[in-house]
Structure formats: structure tokens, C-alpha cells
Amino acid sequence: MNYPLIFSIAKTHLVSRFKQSAVAALGVTFGIGTFITMIGFMTGLNDLLDGLVLNRTPHVHLYNEIKISEKQPIDFITNPAEELSIVRSVQPKFNQIRIHNALPILDFLNKDKRVKGAIPQIKVQVFYKAGAVNLNGILNGIEPLQEDRLFNIGDYVIEGNVQLLKNTPSGIILGAGVADKLKLSLGDRIYISSPNGALFQLKIVGIYQSGLAEVDDIQSYVNVKMAQRIMGQSESYITDINVKLHDLALSVDMASQLSQQFNVSAIDINAANAQFDTGTSIRNIITYAVSITLLIVAGFGIYNILNMLIYEKMNDIAILKATGFSGKDVQYIFITQAMVIGIIGGSLGLIVGFLLSVLIDNTPFKTEAVPTLETFPVNFDPVYYIIGIIFALIATFLAGYLPSRKAKNIDPVEIIRGQ
């Protein structure tokens, strides 16, 4: 097989009918360009939405759940295999809210190789006080820098920052809803009352906005030590441990293992956010379905143009065959044309898709839900560019294959005698 020769014949055919070749290539460009743009935009949005929840959700969350004892006192003296015991009106067992031995557990977790980081959190029920008004609230005692490193809390602090909180022992990052209701801003002071009635004055070093009004109206952040002080508890008082893993997939196993090992409740991220996976995969399916449809349309365009070309080039095909080109040579000439259209159209499509993505990426887009977002989110993952070009090549190959097979089987005698 003489590829340079076949390629040069294919090239001459394409160049001498530049307009039609260009239209066919543009079909592919359009298909691939749209695919790249759509998938970049869609997955960018997906990542953002997932990130909204997943970034700030611990992979494994350890806490003490208030629950009913699995083994009721009667079960200690009866044999469930032989006797049936019925207990009515079962009450939950009194349980400490704090995690028992929390500091050693934290040490243990931070030494585990699978763990990216494990940090304590202290949840305190408080009232925000303003004159006669008491607003219900929850304070989260956190280690500001660690919390930011692992759960990106900094992304949601719209005024002030987490470093300030770290530097200010009696600082608070106030929920945007609370700040709004109490007409408070950065630098102001706020009084809160603890569950046992003590009053504390805190300095506002940041405003926090998650985008969920229910959260922003209630939740605020203080330092771990401050939270412990508000509770009047020692350093070992820790109500929650949030764990971030290197590999998200391990969270289910980790959760059940930790729950058994330390006798605490452990919830994994999948159980906490099952619906997000579903949403993501459905959006992906839609994107792929639309893109594949576009490519199929482009493929039909190529198929049509090559079919016409072959009818016009009957004479050429007959001459080539008469002068010693085999059916396969002729077939390769036309497949080569399809593939050249595919490669050029597809590459242009990648460029067009990239440029459109850049355009979208720079389009201003402000939303309360995501304070850090300035423009539309776009994903520039090279994987989609690779998928795009492979799509283009497969579609144009199939579109070229059928007409080229016809060209292969043309009987030159019929053409030559037909004139």
C-alpha cells in the first residue's frame, strides 16, 4: 500500500472541492465545539454544585447520637431465643454530647495514612442577644486554619477572614443572616448567652454566607477554646470530629470501622449526600446525549458529501482501477478524505470549544449561593478534549466507511463502457 500516493490523491480531491470539504469539516467543528463547550460548562457547574456540599462536608463525621439502647435491661436476664420480652415506651438513654476520649482519637486519626486531616468541632446552642431580642443560634468551635484547609470555610467568609479569627481569641465569624437581622457589621461586638445563662461579648471578625438561608440565620464560628469556655468545659470537651480522607471512596469503610472502634456514631459522606451523585450522573447523561446527537448529524453531513463526491468521481475511480489501483486503494482514498475532514474539523472544534469555554469562563455571574463565584464555572479538563477528538474520528470514519465501500466495489468496465 502506497500511503503517500493515496494521501496525495485524497488531498487533491479535497482541495479541488474546497467549499464542500470545508462545509463537511465545519459540521464536525460545530459538533465537537458544542460538545466541548457543553461538557465544560455542565461539568464545571456540576463540580461547583458538588463542591458546594462535598467540599465542606466531612468524609467521615464522628459524633454522639442520642439513641435508644439496643440492649434493654430486661435482655440481660432473659434469653431472647426462648422468651419474648416486650418493653413499652422505651426512652433514649442519657448520653454525653461530648465524644469520650476525643483527644486521643484525634491523635490516632491524624496518624492514619488514609486520613488527610481530622479536626475537632464543638457545637454550642446559644442565643444571640440584642437588647430584648434573643435569637436562636448555634456556635461552632473550630480550629480556623485547619477548618479552612480541609473544608474551605474561607470560601464562604464574605467579609473578614479566618486568619483574623485565629488571631482574635474572642472573635466570631457571624452568619450573614444573623448580621443582617441585628444590623451588625465587621468590627462590631455581639453578646451571646450560653446554655447555662452566662453572657459573653464577642468581636465580629468575619461574616459567613453559605447561601442556605437556614444555615446563615443560625450558624456562626468561634475558636475551639472560646466554645469550650462558653460551655464551661475543659480542653477535652469535643462534640464532633470531622475527618477528611485522601480517597473519598474509603469513607464508607472508614465510618463503620471508626464507629466500632471508638463506640461513637459515624456517618460517611455518601450516606449524607446520596442525592448529589444522582444529579451529577443525570446531567452528564444529558450532556453526552446532546453531543452525540450533534456528532451524528455532522456524520450524516460527511456521509452525504462523500456519497456525492463518489458519484462525481466515478470516472476517476474507473481510471484508477484501470491503471492498477486495487479496490482497497480506492477505498482508502475516500476513507482518508473522511478522516482528514474529521481531523481538521475535530481539531478546529476543540479550538472553537476552548474559545467558547474561555468566553463563558469570563462571563460575569454573581449568585448569593456561592459568594466566591465571580464568573460562570467551566471545566477545562483535557479528558473531554480527548473524548471529543476520538468522537470526531469515529464519527467521520463511519461516515466515510460506507461510501468508500461503494467506491471499492465499483466495476470500472461498467463506467468505461457506459459512456
Added chain:
Amino acid sequence: MNKNIVLKAENINKYFRVPTLFHVLKDISFEIEKGEFVSIMGKSGCGKSTLLYILSTMDTDYNGALFLDGEDLSHKSADQLAFIRNQHIGFIFQFHYLLQEFTVLENVMLPAKKLGIKSLEEIEHDAIEKLRLLGIADQAKKLSMRISGGQKQRVAIARALINKPSIIMGDEPTGNLDSKNSEIVFSILKELSEEEKLSLLVVTHDIDFAKKTNRIIEMEDGRIIS
């Protein structure tokens, strides 16, 4: 087998099956020697073109045996036959079958490039030489759709010669040309046969043309009658 025999046909029979069974060629046998200029004559529909396409290996639907340079061609695959056509058979058609979008030179070079034995420079050199032999070297860089009918036919002859074939076959090579161009084309063919010892087999209607060849094979109703 005699070394001097270039092409040999033995008992070739051919049927058309569509629209009805029709016996086109009946027991055709003949030989062509090296350097011979043979014409096939006959009325329309006597099967002479059909015979030519069988001899050219493009039509493989026949019974009988066909030898080129002593090699049996009747049971070769389509790809093998394409290779043999490329190397050993030159073709000239009634209509000017050139690739329209290619230059004259590219058209002439094409079969040699396909054969791929010589380097590109050698092929180009050969092609220009052939064009010069046929008196159209000055047209080499023109697109083949931009030259006259007589010139096109000469380009076709140059293309047929490029791989130094054993035999050149023509289907009414002058059928579509005026008398002056016919004359030129004939004299070129005659010269090739005499000087280069090239074997030629030409199907023609033109009795004047045929009379000037070495031998006339006359056909009627699918048989050779003389």
C-alpha cells in the same frame, strides 16, 4: 510456450446474464507476439469491446484461459490483477480518461507512483521524457482539464507507457478525435510498435486505421471470423 508471445487467449467464453442469458463471446482463441500491432474490428455489438475488457483483466466473469507473458491470469485475485494491470498493461480509452483535477504530469506519473519501484525524481524524469516523446512536454504543468482532446489522448498514451508495459490496449483510441489528431495518435502508436517493439491491441471501427496495422482480427457475433 514461445517467449515471443505476449498475450494468449484460449477458448474464452462469456455470457451476459442480464436481462436474458446471452452468449457474447464464443470460443475466442488467439495470440499476440511481441512488437505486433493488432487491431480488432467488427460491427457494434459483436463483442469486441467485451473481449478487450476481458483481456485487460478488468472483467473477470468469463470461462477460458488468459496468459500474459506466459502467466495464467484466469484464477488470480482482484488485487493481484490490479497489480498486473499496473505493471504490465497500458490502457488507452476512447474518451480521455484523465483525472481532471490533476496536472498532466501527475496523471502520467500516477501508475508509476502506484507501482512504487522508482524514486519520485526518476518517475518525474520518465514522465517528462514520455511527454516529450509525444510532443506535449510543454503542457506538463497544466491541469488536465485545460488541454485539448487530442492532447488529452496523447497524455493518456504517455500514462499507458510510463511503467514500460508488455502490451498496450486501446478501445477506439482515435474514435473521438478529428482526422488530424487521429493521424497523430496513430503514427505515435505505430512508431512505438516499430521502434520500441511494443505490442499493441486496438479495438476500432475505423477501417483505414485497421488497415495500417500488422494484423486485423475480425469478429462477428462473438466469434473470430478472420
